Amino acid sequence: MTTILIVDDDPNILKLVSVHLTEVGYKVFKAENGNEALEVLEKEKCDLAVVDVMMPYMDGYSLTKEIRELYDIPIILLTAKNQIEDKEQGFQSGTDDYLVKPFEPKELLFRIKALLRRYDKQPADSIITIGNTTLNKKSYEVHIGNRTILLPLKEFELLYFLMSQPKQVFTRDHLIEHIWGLDFEGDERTVDVHIKRLRERFSKLTDDFQIKTVRGIGYLLEAAQG
Known part of the structure; x- marks a missing residue:
């Protein structure tokens, strides 16, 4: 961070x-x-x-x-x-x-x-690991066990941001500001679409984490209890 x-x-x-x-x-x-x-x-x-x-x-x-x-x-x-x-x-x-x-x-x-x-300051913790899932921000790769997954850039950045601060709730506005930038002209549905894609991808691959909806506020990422 x-x-x-x-x-x-x-x-x-x-x-x-x-x-x-x-x-x-x-x-x-x-x-x-x-x-x-x-x-x-x-x-x-x-x-x-x-x-x-x-x-x-x-x-x-x-x-x-x-x-x-x-x-x-x-x-x-x-x-x-x-x-x-x-x-x-x-x-x-x-x-x-x-x-x-x-x-x-x-x-x-x-x-x-x-x-x-x-x-060009990379965060010191450019590699984040939860369970068997590892995100590497230098290579933009996701590793789950022996599998390597390449995500679209914004999906990776969104997952990395949520995973870097598990259990913290973020509003859609904050996620747009951090991932897409303050000059982004889209709307909150962009976040919902990207969250849906991440859920669809990873629900079949790992139980290490879940992205949960906080009604009326936004989203948080919760790590599985080890």
């Missing part, structure tokens, strides 16, 4: 960003200042950092320089300032992108996805 570090001394921003990122499948770590952020980075593998500029103890520019020296991860700076000099200072510190407050959470998501693609 891709992991995002959010650093901001405003608890409301921390909560807002954390909720939106968690909803689309990211794992989130939070820090209220630069010192806390560096402590998190020492203990946890993070794939990207979202850093506020104006913070006590260590401002965002200084933290960005520290992160850049120690870790090879993309950084997005958040700031209430919109002066060209501030942007220049941010980029000189080593940030990859810059977002001015107030911002739309969806815009932050766009920028995170774009930066992760640019850095």
Whole structure:
């Protein structure tokens, strides 16, 4: 699972960003200042950092320089300032992108996805196994025992996403956003069709998991009890 570090001394921003990122499948770590952020980075593998500029103890520019020296991860700076000099200072510190407050959470998501693609960060757990079923995101193959199955891309990504977070309920909107993207022009039936195909394929092949409908909400994947 891709992991995002959010650093901001405003608890409301921390909560807002954390909720939106968690909803689309990211794992989130939070820090209220630069010192806390560096402590998190020492203990946890993070794939990207979202850093506020104006913070006590260590401002965002200084933290960005520290992160850049120690870790090879993309950084997005958040700031209430919109002066060209501030942007220049941010980029000189080593940030990859810059977002001015107030911002739309969806815009932050766009920028995170774009930066992760640019850095080509695969999740550390690119191989997921439940029972005898294994999904490999590097080869996009499904292995069940000795069988290898190649799925259409969106079916694979949907199954991988659900399997990476078993027992977690996702709305159709969240699944569309994560698998098809925010600019997708189809509707919720697309999710239903793909879920139906996955059920038809795997009900004959394995009892390792079931994709269950949560009425009025969406879907979850449940692993068989071993």
